[in-house]
Amino acid sequence: MTAVIHAASGDVDPEFRLPTHGLEAAAARLALAQARGRQAHASLLTGPAHAGKRRLARWLAQAMLCLHPSAGEPCGACRSCRLVFAGQHPDLMVAASPLKVDSTRQLLADLALLPLESPRRVALLADIDQATPGAANSLLKTLEEPPSRAVLILTASQPERVLSTIRSRCRIISVRPPGAVIVAELLTRLQDVPPDAAMALGRRSGGRLDWALAELEDPAREQERIEGLLLLERLLTAPRSERLRSAPEIARRTDALDALLEGWIGWWRDLLLWRSGLPDAVVNRERSVSLATFAEALSPAAILSMLSLTEDALRRLRANAAPQLVLETLILEMPS
Amino acid sequence: MNLTCLQEDLARGLSVVGRAVATRTTLPILSNILIEAADGRVQLSATNLEIGIRAWFESDVETPGAITVPARLLSDFVHSLPTPQVSVSLDEKTRTLNIRSDRYRADIKGIDAVDFPILPTVADGTVFMLEAATLKEMIAQVTIAAATDDARPILTGVLTTVDPDAGRITMAAADGFRLSLREAQFNEPLDGSVSVVIPARALLELGRVIGDDGDPVQVCLTAGRNQILFRMRHVDIVSQLLDGAFPDVAKIVPTGHGTRAVINTKALHGAVRIASFFARDSANIVRLNFVPGSDAAPGQVTVSAQSAEVGGNQSEIEASVEGMPVEIAFNAKYLMDILGVLKSDQVVYDVSTPSSPGVIRPVDDSEFTHVIMPMHIAR
Secondary structure, three states: OHHHOOOOOOOOOHHHHOOOOOOHHHHHHHHHHHHOOOOOOEEEEEOOOOOOHHHHHHHHHHHHHOOOOEOOEOOOOOHHHHHHHOOOOOOEEEOOOOOOHHHHHHHHHHHOEOOOOOOOEEEEEOOHHHOOHHHHHHHHHHHHOOOOOEEEEEEEOOHHHOOHHHHOOOEEEEOOOOOHHHHHHHHHHHHOOOHHHHHHHHHHOOOOHHHHHHHHHOHHHHHHHHHHHHHHHHHHHOOHHHHHHHHHHHHOOHHHHHHHHHHHHHHHHHHHHHHOOOHHHOOOHHHHHHHHHHHHHOOHHHHHHHHHHHHHHHHHHHOOOOHHHHHHHHHHHOOO | OEEEEEHHHHHHHHHHHHOOOOOOOOOHHHHEEEEEEEOOEEEEEEEOOOEEEEEEEEOEEEEOEEEEEEHHHHHHHHHHOOOOEEEEEEEOOOOEEEEEEOOEEEEEEOEOHHHOOOOOOHHHEEEEEEOHHHHHHHHHHHHOOOOOOOOOHHHHEEEEEEEOOOOEEEEEEEOOOEEEEEEEEOOOOOOOOEEEEEEHHHHHHHHHHOOOOOOOEEEEEEOOOOEEEEEOOOEEEEEEOEOOOOOOHHHHOOOOOOEEEEEEHHHHHHHHHHHHHHHOOOOOEEEEEEEOOOOOOOOEEEEEEEEOOOEEEEEEEEOEEEEOOEEEEEEHHHHHHHHHOOOOOEEEEEEOOOOOOEEEEEOOOOOEEEEEOOEOOOO
16 A cells, blocks of 8 residues: 555565655755765664654665765665665665574675675664664674675664664664654545544554554554454453453463553543543544543543553563563553 | 577576575575576576676577576576477566477566676776686685684685785685685786785685686776676676775784794695594694604604593604794694695694794795694693
8 A cells, every 4th residue: 555655666665665754854864964975884763663764764775875866865766776666776685673693694794795786785774672682792893893885774663772882883863753643644645544534543653654554554453453442441341350360361462462552551541631621632533432431430540540550561561571460460450 | 588509508507607696685586597698699697796607608599688587497497408409588578488498398487687786797897817727726725714604704705915016916814713825926917906805705606617728817806896707718707895904914924933844745634634533522622743853863743632532642744843842732624724725745834832823834835824823722
């Protein structure tokens, strides 16, 4: 579906084809540095997950590899740009994520060669915060003294989990999501999403275009989100014994936990908005009926406390706490 | 594209370029071989972005064209054909290569040729000639010392310098434990000097391909100095150059020595090989004990290895030894590597203390120098 955004032709890797929609400010800053010949040998793009870091990283790589850049921006038409779009550029190396030590070493060895077709060799290392310690350490030497024509572009959604020795060797660029209003506008303009639905999706995405696009592309995610909310509502009305029983079961779905808790945080926020008399601002409109019921039953203090507890739980999960323990604590704290 | 050629030519070409086909790659086109047909010539190219190989042969080309097809499939199919003649044609619309030979036929789906990385040609830069036999020998002697792991990528390369004023070409490789340095005469006129780091893997490939036909090898450095091209009669090898600072090799070669031994190469090689069997369990350590000669007895070098579990051995080799008696430990593998590529009957072995490097040179030749770091022996 992303191909709609840019009239794509032939075998195009859609992710490469997305321009810098919603990230214009960061892109302009990078282009300026680029045009003045002040590009850093290593950049670390930080920002929330699905904020468009990887998209911007690829755009930056394309700008660095482009044979006829204008004002630091890629031309989009030269052989180099075409190869980047097709995912076939010989001087662009994209590391598989999460980074492992063997593939990183291989990539760094490739990076030590001089460029084949472009003025530089660029390596894209996404989610450096997820890298194994060995992989992260193997990068240090190259980050410290990179080969003269090599450029590394790293991304991380949790920069505090990146080795400080990596952070200190990179130019840090924070990628700020464009915000719900702009996302909604883009969704309407580019993907013909009706304004109402676009605004709801924009809010739900937390103003992150890539998150919204991913949900548009994959209806299963929407389904999963609603099921997650139903689960939360069920838990709130269930007796303690049943709640405790369900914790290990939920904890087993390790891959979906992050999204689940993000959904719960949104739901608690909606409840608070509803309770404060702002029912139009809620994100999870399809749950209005139950939001109304719960808003009546719970005090603002209880809602606020649950919101912050859920946020804490998500933070702990991301910091690698045991999922079952985190969930048990959270679920038992829920008001009955 | 429409052409007829000999199965033998095509199969040979595919084998040569097949060595450069990328085995694990993120770019699908690199698992393909580029086939170009024009002007009575078929050209095959493959690259893994480090090494590129291009091979060509004469054939009957009716209509020119180009396509890339999966290397392994094409190569396996062509090699299995029992018939001498092969006809190849390309369906431009479906990018399908059709290969016919007597009663065998195959359709292989390809990727458009324009996306294939551009390999440089000789017209692109500085060109000079090197003598094939010398180059082959240099490669064999130097690449043994290049690093094989990628921890410091620059050390997997061979520093190659050409100084036309002094008339010397020098190749050097070092992996932190040993250094190989080889010089040779160079009489070509050349504008300016050359200093590049070539991946050892590319040179080994070149060493394999250099024929014994005695034709000199044409070397071309691209204008951007990113790549080096070696042209032989039917094959081009292109190597991407390494980027980075190579260690100062001149500083690594020790200047003085405390003990000098002249030893029979074969005898030393044999003794080290025997000792290496016993050294397998003890970090490959072999000890060389240099005993100077006196009026009464000739000098000798004792090669020994000990392992706590399996036992030990000792070989004595007669040698002319001058200087102080000394015992030094070396890695058996490193010694065997160097002794295996020396052609000279006798080697000069210079050492000074148990903790300083040993220098090995052929006795009749000052152009080759090999330095090995000793191993620490606990006493």
